[in-house]
Amino acid sequence: MAEAVLLAVTKIGSALAEDAHTAIINKLSEKVNNLKELPGKIKQIEMQLKIMSNLIWQIGTVYLTDKVVKSWIGEVRNVAYHVEDVMDRYSYYALQMEEEGFLKKFFIKGTHYVSVFSSIADEVCELENEIQQVIKMKDQWLQHAQIVPNQLVEMERQPSQGWFPEFVKDEDLVGIEDNKRWLKGWLYSEEPNSTVITISGMGGLGKSTLVTNVYEREKVNFPAHAWIVVSQIYSIDALLRNLLRKIGTVGLPTPAGIDKMDGHDLKEEIKKRLQNRKCLIVLDDVWEQQVYFQIQDAFQNLQASRIVITTRKDHVGALASSTHPLELQPLARHDALELFCRRAFYNRCHGLPLAIVTIGSLLSSRPQIETWKHTYNQLQSELSKSDHVRAILNLSYHDLSGDLRNCFLYCSLFPEDCAMSRESLVRMWVAEGFVMGRGKNTPEDVAEGNLIELIHRNMLEAFEYDELGRVNTCKMHDIMRELALSVAKEEKFGSANQYGEMIQMDKDVRRLLLCGWNANTPLKSCKILISMRCQHL
Template sequence: MAEAVLLALTKIGNVLADQVAKDLLAKLSEKVNNLRDLDEKIEQMRMQLATMNNVIWKISMTCLTDEVVKGWIGEVRKVAYRVEDVMDKYSYYSVQMAEEWFLKKYFIKGSHYVLVFTQIADEVVKIEKEIKQVVELKDKWLPLCPFVSHPLTEMERQRSQDIFPELVKDEDLVGIEDNRRLLTEWLYYDELDNKVITVSGMGGLGKTTLVTNVYEREKTNFSAHAWMAVSQTYTVDALLKKLLRKVGYKGEIDKMDVYDLKEEITRVLKDRKCLIVLDDVWDQEAYFKICDAFQSNQQSRVIITTRKNHVAALASSACRLDLQPLDGNQAFDLFCRRAFYSTKDHECPSELVEVAASIVDRCQGLPLAIVSIGSLFLFSEDYPISRESLVRLWIAEGFVLSKENNTPEVVAEGNLMELIYRNMLQIKENDELGRVTTCTMHDIVRDLALSIAKEEKFGSANDFGTMVQINKDVRRLSSYEWNDSVAATAPKFKLPRLRTLVSLGAISFPTYMLDSILSESSYLTVLELQDSEITQLPKSIGNMFNLRYIGLRRTKVKSLPDSIEKLSNLYTLDIKQTKIEKLPRGITKIKKLRHLLADRYDDEKHSEFRYFKGVQAPKDLSNLEELQTLETVEASKDLAVQLKKLMQLRSVWIDNISSADCGNIFATLSTMPLLSSLLLSARDENEPLCFEALQPMSKELHRS
């Protein structure tokens, strides 16, 4: 809905932050007057788009199916796409101009860039007029649309922002009466052995909704009360600071350590009756690390919501509430209350009863899914998705930005868990530590995606015949198991606005076809060719200045072209399980590279000790100071020195380690403050490694 606007705003931000481009543009402005206020016009454009984005977010969910509202949002989307195109054009020619200036060729092509940026300035003026028309449409047709969200929708938005959700009206709740009565009784049971109460069950059952309702009803009976969303990305000091603020502390807390925070909480809560809710807890440690701040208070009550049985066991069996799916009648009732919110008695129209019953049946009694379907008619697909790949794709696409002190990766992880929490994604596999590795989409979510794909300029083609019919304005193109030979004489595919190309498991995908697409798609951002039969990348890949993600996992590519060093905006390079043994030396020029994934299987049956091998570390590896993931490199006598500058690393895999090199390598790894994943492999099974030198300072690293 607002994603296109968000992307456009991101691109504007990148342009306005590019000081080199500004300096060069100032030189061009000496020749052409209308370039002098270009930055000012771009800033005005940013302000207008930001306002439109805010308006879209405030539109009530019940209005999103209104044709007038949909039409206006469509016009906003068109403008946002135009802005993104123009900003990418600005960035593209800024990079070229900077390179030629460096090579002293600027004066040869100076007049060319005057023409290009004059065209850009003219396009910005046209966009200003289009924005004005869109604003006038809003003022004329949208005042009739309420800008106050449905209470259930607003509750979910607030929860995602760690704001306590508003009370859901009793008439909006279905099937919780017995559980609400039981939970309320436990709060006041004097003989309660354990002050902890847990509410457990799979995602989407309504744990948070139930506890929200009880908390809001009963909190006035407690002199101190606090609601805190925990999730998987919590930190102990952040939870304690949040708790201290919510129980009424007004003093300075930023300089307090964990000990001080606990002491102050104990002091503030002394002799006070307290109610604390810990929502969405994934491990017992989250409770154990903070509970001593309030457990001495005999009058306190703690309610924990969780999906995990071992977390639910924090409460005695007498105070454990395990939620179950709604029965058929309750599920249908809840669906109708949401889907037909504005109709009398929320009655389902007779012509939709059969469809509604089918949808409710597919929700399997999960209230959150039913509520989502009721307002959005969500549909999904049962396809395994790698958590790490999904996070990196979101970042490359620009869907996720840094937030406060959190990296885009941390923010994206939180977004992913929010989708799982809302039952839009289901966990498929967990690793040894219980972290999500793969997830799947429901059929209902997939069908929703298909329904909006055309509006968002998505396209899909699995053969040549379909490909030639693709709209030339398509922005994201996917294919699966392409198996259609294309003649070398076939016309080029002209997709000038293409940003994302995903081709999974292509059985026949000729290099010249890929070269054809790349040559006409200057602004490509994502290139994912996982599991395809492709054997090489065209040299023209180096011209894709906007490329942020390259995925070649399990392809037959044997080497990367030297031109890859020109991809100055590349964030992720995934060449795991390819035939690549050595990286181009120039790869260390890609200063923005954050994730480098490179290893190959020498023994597919895993019968030998070194069944997989890393690539040779490039000579200037230490230049990649933004690197967060390095999987897998071969050990060498110089590797420890190279790693000393890479203090942003979270995941490091090293193989072929010798006893002579392990001391220095392990000592360097021990100093990495953010390390959370570490795989170390010796040269052979008889090679002794000095693990006593490995003393990691990172608190994020856990043995599996």
């Protein structure tokens, strides 16, 4: 929910950075009341919005359930959208005067621009009042306990160190035999030294399920073994202590005073216990390479040790040696059908095991065929409401920075299964103001970097490459798109509607996609309209 505030702050900074705009304001201030104070007032608004944005980030809003807090954040969002509109008008007219010649515009259309900037100055005064109202609402209605970090989010991001994925029986697993063979082969390869194996892919593909199935069967062949859940928030010392407790062997009980040991002492004790022993260590749900780099010296010079890492991020997957990365893919159609039929029925989950099981379980409790048809017609909303599915995918969304979140949500406004052009996305993101130049990098460079980052995080899928090896088009997995659409709708960021569903359209959304085609019309010829914010320019 802080993304709207961030975008407004970005646009304020962009407008105030233009020296030409300042010159225009100084000249027009001779005829426009309050205009001279406009930059200072806008700067003050920027500062207040930054504080509000920080507060919202502190609360955490992925699973926000407090209705009072949610309502207040909604009011902050409305103010941010109003600020964005005003700043767009301010920048538009200032740039128009600059490009067409300030003196000409001032003397020929002076009255018009005096009127325009007078209106902008009045709106800034309105914004000041709106912000004060929002501040009063927080002081009046929000208690301290309501604005501390959301505990449900923290629990989701930092599972208990004793947590272990549920073991899934072989008869309940489908389509993983080849991956199991690869993984087992790497565990027992002839390599004498410590070997890193990575299992990567988007949330819900079954990375932990695959590794759990292999780990539970093979750990008996490794005198020292441990499963450590890392997740997004972690402490290196806590990870090392947990590892030391789990690799305790006969004759070497957990050392006294383990809670007082520092990182160096913990690593030395781990080395002592692993010396001359084959070990199997699983680091589950790793989000940053730094995790492994900070503890790897505890595994160095070990005989035939195997470190298995599961991750959603490609750059973490790159920790594996060149022959040991395993990137999971969605299930093939026949495997997905088999898995779904074991629960209920298959059609729309596009190979994502988590989604297949969730919808299958949903339909299994509804025996009548007519009820199934009704459920099928609303699978998108049913799936986006599933706490389990959303919890898995929300972790990926929650880990994004504000500008990446805006770029990600924007992709959901393209039609389902649409191949999105790299060049089009870059231009649209820059035009929306989602990205700004950084150092010597142009906004287009930054936008292209954002696209690659989303692909590396497995939140977008590279679809085609050009002759230089660059991503030419990309797609968004349908289940990931449903998550993005549900968030976009809640945030009033945007809405995607089938042609003919105008009656269901949310009138307050900032962006709208209308897409309509019949069953015999190829996707590329469908009518697409992305309507941006309406502004009274």
